[in-house]
Amino acid sequence: MGFLPFVKLGLVANGIIFGSVIALGAIGLTLVYGILKLGNFAHGDYMAFGAYVAFYIVDGLLPRAGIEGAGLGPFTFGFPVLIALPLSAIVVALGAIALDLLIYRRLRQRGASTAILMMASLGVAIAIRGLVQLIWSGDTQHYPRESRQVYHLPMDVRIPPDGLFVAIVAVILVAGVYMLLTYTKIGKAMRATSDNPSLALVTGINTKHVVWWTWGIGGALAAIAGVLLAVVQAQLLPIMGWKFLIPLFAAVILGGIGNPYGALIGALVVGVSMEVSTQWINPSYKPAVAFAIMIGVLLARPHGIFGDSQ
Amino acid sequence: MALLEASNVVAGYGETEILHGVSISVNKGEIVTIIGPNGCGKSTLMKAIVGLVRVRTGAVRFRGVDISRLEPEQTVRSGLCYVPQSDNIFPSMTTRENLEMGAFVRRDDFRHRIDEMFELFPDLKRSARMKAGRLSGGQRQMLAIARALMLDPVLLLLDEPSAGLAPGLIHTVFERIRGINETGVSLLLVEQNARESLRMSDRGYVLSGGDNQIEDSGPALLNNPEVGRLYLGG
Amino acid sequence: MDIGGVIDYLVGFAIMAMIYAIFTLGLNVHWGFTGLFNIGIAGFFALGAYTAALLTSPPPDPEQFEDFVFGGNLAHHDVLAWGIDAWFFLGIAAAAAVCGLVALIIGSITLRLNDDYLSIATLGIAESVRLFFLNEKWAANGSKGLYRIPKFLGDLIPAENYDYLYIVVVLIVLLILFVAVQRAARSPWGRVLRAIREDEVTTAASGKNVSHFKLQSFVFGAMIMGVGGALFAHHVRFLSPLTFDPLLATFVIWAMLMVGGSGNNLGAVLGAFVVWGVWAGTQFLPGVFSDPSFRLLMIGVLIVTIMLLRPGGLLGEWRRIVARRPAPAAGRDATGAD
Ligand SMILES: Nc1ncnc2c1ncn2[C@@H]1O[C@H](COP(=O)(O)OP(=O)(O)O)[C@@H](O)[C@H]1O
Ligand SMILES: [Mg+2]
Numbered sequence: 001m002g003f004l005p006f007v008k009l010g011l012v013a014n015g016i017i018f019g020s021v022i023a024l025g026a027i028g029l030t031l032v033y034g035i036l037k038l039g040n041f042a043h044g045d046y047m048a049f050g051a052y053v054a055f056y057i058v059d060g061l062l063p064r065a066g067i068e069g070a071g072l073g074p075f076t077f078g079f080p081v082l083i084a085l086p087l088s089a090i091v092v093a094l095g096a097i098a099l100d101l102l103i104y105r106r107l108r109q110r111g112a113s114t115a116i117l118m119m120a121s122l123g124v125a126i127a128i129r130g131l132v133q134l135i136w137s138g139d140t141q142h143y144p145r146e147s148r149q150v151y152h153l154p155m156d157v158r159i160p161p162d163g164l165f166v167a168i169v170a171v172i173l174v175a176g177v178y179m180l181l182t183y184t185k186i187g188k189a190m191r192a193t194s195d196n197p198s199l200a201l202v203t204g205i206n207t208k209h210v211v212w213w214t215w216g217i218g219g220a221l222a223a224i225a226g227v228l229l230a231v232v233q234a235q236l237l238p239i240m241g242w243k244f245l246i247p248l249f250a251a252v253i254l255g256g257i258g259n260p261y262g263a264l265i266g267a268l269v270v271g272v273s274m275e276v277s278t279q280w281i282n283p284s285y286k287p288a289v290a291f292a293i294m295i296g297v298l299l300a301r302p303h304g305i306f307g308d309s310q
Numbered sequence: 311m312a313l314l315e316a317s318n319v320v321a322g323y324g325e326t327e328i329l330h331g332v333s334i335s336v337n338k339g340e341i342v343t344i345i346g347p348n349g350c351g352k353s354t355l356m357k358a359i360v361g362l363v364r365v366r367t368g369a370v371r372f373r374g375v376d377i378s379r380l381e382p383e384q385t386v387r388s389g390l391c392y393v394p395q396s397d398n399i400f401p402s403m404t405t406r407e408n409l410e411m412g413a414f415v416r417r418d419d420f421r422h423r424i425d426e427m428f429e430l431f432p433d434l435k436r437s438a439r440m441k442a443g444r445l446s447g448g449q450r451q452m453l454a455i456a457r458a459l460m461l462d463p464v465l466l467l468l469d470e471p472s473a474g475l476a477p478g479l480i481h482t483v484f485e486r487i488r489g490i491n492e493t494g495v496s497l498l499l500v501e502q503n504a505r506e507s508l509r510m511s512d513r514g515y516v517l518s519g520g521d522n523q524i525e526d527s528g529p530a531l532l533n534n535p536e537v538g539r540l541y542l543g544g
Numbered sequence: 545m546d547i548g549g550v551i552d553y554l555v556g557f558a559i560m561a562m563i564y565a566i567f568t569l570g571l572n573v574h575w576g577f578t579g580l581f582n583i584g585i586a587g588f589f590a591l592g593a594y595t596a597a598l599l600t601s602p603p604p605d606p607e608q609f610e611d612f613v614f615g616g617n618l619a620h621h622d623v624l625a626w627g628i629d630a631w632f633f634l635g636i637a638a639a640a641a642v643c644g645l646v647a648l649i650i651g652s653i654t655l656r657l658n659d660d661y662l663s664i665a666t667l668g669i670a671e672s673v674r675l676f677f678l679n680e681k682w683a684a685n686g687s688k689g690l691y692r693i694p695k696f697l698g699d700l701i702p703a704e705n706y707d708y709l710y711i712v713v714v715l716i717v718l719l720i721l722f723v724a725v726q727r728a729a730r731s732p733w734g735r736v737l738r739a740i741r742e743d744e745v746t747t748a749a750s751g752k753n754v755s756h757f758k759l760q761s762f763v764f765g766a767m768i769m770g771v772g773g774a775l776f777a778h779h780v781r782f783l784s785p786l787t788f789d790p791l792l793a794t795f796v797i798w799a800m801l802m803v804g805g806s807g808n809n810l811g812a813v814l815g816a817f818v819v820w821g822v823w824a825g826t827q828f829l830p831g832v833f834s835d836p837s838f839r840l841l842m843i844g845v846l847i848v849t850i851m852l853l854r855p856g857g858l859l860g861e862w863r864r865i866v867a868r869r870p871a872p873a874a875g876r877d878a879t880g881a882d
Contacts, residue, residue, distance in 0.1 A: 039660045039663070039664065041583065041663075103848055103851075103852065106852060107851065107852070112851075112855065113579070114659075114660065115575075115579050115581050115659065116851055116855055118581055118660070118663060119581065119847065119851055120847070120848050120851040120852070122583055122798070122847060123843075123844045123845070123846070123847030123848035123851060124844060124848060125844070126795050126840055126841075126843050126844030126847065127840075127841050127843075127844025127845050127848065128844070129840055129844075130837050130838065130839070130840030130841025130842070130843070130844055131837075131841050133836075133837035133840060134832075134835065134837040134838055134841060137837075138837065185410075185414070188403070188407055188410065188411065189411070189414060191400070191402065191403055191407075192400045192403060192407075192411045194402075195400040195401055195402050195403065196397055196399075196400055196401075198362060198394070198397075199394060199397060199398060199399070199400065200400075200411075201362065201381075201382045201383065202360050202362060202382045202385075202386065202391075202392050202394070203386065203411050203412060203414055203457065204382075204383050204386035204387060204414045204415040204461070205383070205411065205414045206383060206414075207383070242790070243671075245664075245667060246664075246667060246668055246671055249664040249667075253661065253664070257660075259402075282679050284675060284678070284679055285675055285679065287668075287671050287672075287675065288668075288671065288672040288675050288676075290668075291665075291668030291669075291671065291672055294664070294665075294668065295650070295653055295654075295665065295668070298653055298654060298657060298661060299653055302657045
C-alpha cells in the first residue's frame with residue numbers, strides 16, 4: 001500500500017460513505033439490467049423521487065400528525081427521516097412495479113428490442129423529473145436539520161455522523177439483499193432468470209413474480225439511496241438522480257452487468273476514486289472521474305473486473 | 311391415444327415461417343428421435359411444443375389436452391420437461407442450485423429427488439457446490455438433463471444431448487438416456503448422431519425444410535437407403 | 545405587433561427550427577438508421593458550438609479577464625476572409641472534426657462491446673464536456689460564457705436585418721446535410737446500417753463488420769451535430785455551459801425525432817419544425833403550459849407513448865424496429881442461440 005501515505009485517509013472514508021450510496025442504487029440497477037435486460041435510465045430519477053417522497057413525508061405529512069424534529073442524537077436529521085425511509089421505499093417499489101405493468105411489460109410482450117426499452121426508460125426518467133419539478137419546484141430543498149459535530153478519528157480522518165449512518169444502513173441492506181439472493185427461493189429464481197431467461201421460463205420459474213420482485217427491490221433500494229444521498233449532500237435537487245447515473249452505471253459496468261456483488265465492489269471503487277481524485281483535481285470533475293473509470297474498465301476488462309475476460 | 315401428438319404445426323420467427331405443418335407423435339414409454347439437416351427446424355419444433363415459440367396453426371396435445379396456447383411454465387407443470395440444445399444450465403449458480411431451480415414448481419420436499427439425481431449422475435454429486443459454468447461439457451449436459459428430471463416428467467424433450475461431446479461421452483449420454491427411459495419416462499430426441507440414436511429409438515422422423523419427410527421405426531429408418539445417403543453420412 | 549415584427553419573429557423561429565433539424569438529422573443517423581442510442585446530444589452540441597466560437601473569436605482583452613485567455617481569432621485574419629468570410633467554414637469544419645474525433649475515440653472503445661455501453665458513454669461525454677467548459681476558465685470563461693461570437697458576413701447587412709441573411713445560410717447548410725444524409729441512407733452503406741438495425745446477428749453472419757459500420761455511423765452523426773452546434777453559436781452569439789441543458793439540447797431533439805419518425809429524414813426535419821413550433825407557441829400560453837417542468841413531463845410522456853404505440857415515430861414509420869420475435873422470459877429473446 002505504498003501510495004497510501006499520499007492519499008488522505010479522510011477522502012477514502014468519504015469515498016466509502018459515498019460509495020455505499022452508489023452501491024444501493026447500483027445493486028438495484030444491475031438486478032434490473034441482468035434480469036430484465038434493461039439499462040434503466042430512470043433509475044437515478046427513481047432515487048430522486050424517493051428522496052422527494054421522503055421530503056414530503058418529513059416536511060408535509062408528519063408535521064400534521066405532530067411528528068417533527070431534527071438533530072436526532074449525533075445526526076443532523078431527525079426521527080421523521082427514519083419513518084420516511086421505509087415508507088418512501090415502499091412507495092417507489094410499488095411505483096416501479098406499476099410502471100413495469102404499464103410500460104415495460106407491454107414492450108417485452110411485443111418483443112421490443114433493448115434499445116426500445118432503454119428509450120422508454122429515458123422517457124420515464126424525463127417525465128419523473130418533470131413531475132418532481134412540477135410538484136416540489138426546481139429549487140434546492142433539504143430535510144429539517146441541525147448542525148452536528150463531526151467525529152475526529154486518528155490520522156486526520158473526520159467522519160460526519162450522518163455518513164456513519166449512511167454506511168450502516170447500506171451494510172444492513174446489502175446484507176439483506178445477499179441473504180435474499182442466496183437463500184430464498186425467489187432470490188435464486190432471480191439469479192436464474194438473470195443467467196438465462198428462456199431457460200428460466202422452461203424450467204417453470206414464475207418469471208412474472210421474478211419481475212415484480214426485481215422492480216420492488218430495485219425501487220426500494222433506489223428510494224433509500226436517494227434519501228441517503230439527500231442526507232449526505234444535505235440537499236435535494238430534482239436533477240440529483242440524473243446526475244447520479246454516471247457513477248451508477250460506472251459501478252454496474254465495473255462489477256459486470258447483472259452481478260450484484262460486483263456492483264457493490266464497483267460502487268466502492270467508484271466512490272473512493274471520485275473522492276480521492278479531489279486531492280489532485282477540481283472536485284466538480286467527480287462525475288468525469290467516474291466516466292473515466294468506466295471507460296478504463298471497458299478498455300481493460302470489458303466484462304467487468306470480475307467478469308470472464310473472454 | 312398418443313402421449314404427445316403434434317399435428318400440422320406451423321410456427322416461425324417474426325415474418326419467417328420455419329415449420330410448415332409438421333406432425334409427430336410420441337406414445338407412452340417410447341423413445342422417438344427426430345433427425346434432419348441443420349436448420350430444418352428441429353429445435354423450432356421443440357420450442358413450439360414447450361411454448362417458447364408460438365404455434366400459429368395446428369395443435370399440440372399432451373395427454374389429450376391441447377397445450378399449444380399454454381405458457382412454458384404451465385406446460386412444465388403438466389409433466390413435459392425440456393432440455394434446450396445450448397445454454398441449458400444456469401452458469402453462475404451451483405450444480406445443486408441448478409437442480410433446485412429444476413424443482414421450482416414443486417411444493418413438496420424435493421431433497422430426495424436431488425439425491426436420486428446424484429445417484430444417477432455421480433459426477434454431479436462431486437461438483438454439487440461448484441458453479442455450473444465451470445463444469446465440463448459432459449457434466450453440463452448431465453446437469454441439464456438432471457435439472458429437467460427434477461419434476462419427474464412424463465415426457466422429456468432433449469435437443470441434441472450429445473452435441474459437442476467427446477465420442478466416449480456420447481456413448482455414456484445415450485446409456486443414461488436409455489436408463490431414464492427404463493424408469494418409465496417417454497423421450498423425444500433431436501439428434502445429430504442419428505445412427506446411435508435411431509438404434510435405441512422405437513420410432514423416428516426425418517424432418518426437412520420444415521416438413522415431415524419420412525416416419526418409420528428406428529431400425530427401418532437406419533436401413534432406409536435414402537435416409538442413409540442423405541442424413542446418416544452414407 | 546406589426547407585420548414586420550411578426551416576420552422577424554418567424555425568421556428567428558425558422559432559424560432555430562432548422563438548426564434543430566440538423567441535430568435531428570444527426571440523431572436520425574444514429575438512432576433511425578443504426579439503432580444507436582445517443583442520450584448525450586448536448587455533449588456534441590456544446591463541443592461543436594464552443595469549437596466554432598473559440599476558434600473564430602478574438603482572444604479576450606487581458607485587462608478585463610484574468611483567467612480567460614483563449615481565442616483562435618480566425619475571423620480577424622484577413623487571410624482567411626477572402627472577402628467571403630471563409631473562416632466561418634473553417635470553424636464549421638473544425639466543429640465537425642472535433643465531434644467526429646470524440647465520437648471516434650469513445651465509439652471505438654464502447655461499440656465493439658455492447659450497444660448499451662455506447663448510450664451510457666454518451667451521457668458521460670455530455671457531462672464531461674459540460675464540466676470542462678464550466679471549470680476550465682482559461683478556455684471558455686467558465687459559467688460566464690462566451691459572448692460576441694463573430695457573425696458570418698456581418699459587414700454585409702445591417703444588424704437588425706442580419707437574420708434574413710443567416711436564415712439563407714442555415715437553409716443552405718441544412719439542404720446540403722439533408723442531401724448528404726439522404727444519399728448515405730440510400731447507398732449500400734446505408735443499407736448495411738438498416739440491416740444492422742433490423743437484424744444484427746444475420747448481418748454479422750453475412751460477413752459485415754457490424755461494429756465498424758456502427759462506429760462510422762456514430763462518427764457521421766456526431767459530425768452533423770457538430771455542424772449544428774457551430775451554426776447555433778454564430779446565431780445566438782452567446783454560449784455558456786447552461787445553454788446546453790439536457791432539456792433543450794438533448795431531450796427536445798429526441799422528441800423531434802420521435803414525432804418525425806425514425807429512419808425518415810424528411811420526417812426528422814418536419815418533426816423539428818413541429819416540436820419547435822409547439823415549444824415556441826406554448827410559451828405564450830398561460831399557466832402550466834409554459835412551465836418548463838410541465839414541458840419536461842410532457843416530453844417524457846410523449847416519448848413513452850410513442851414507444852408504446854408507434855415506436856417508429858408519429859409521421860414516418862420505422863416498420864421493423866420491433867423485432868417480431870418471441871420474447872421468452874423476462875428479457876430479450878435468448879432462444880436464438882442455436
Ligand atoms: N430466434 C430465432 N430467430 C429467427 N430465426 C431463427 C431463430 N432461431 C432459429 N432460427 C432460424 O430457424 C431455422 C430453423 O432453426 P432450428 O430450428 O434451430 O434448426 P435445427 O435445430 O433443425 O438446426 C434456421 O433457419 C434458423 O436460422
Ligand atoms: Mg437445433
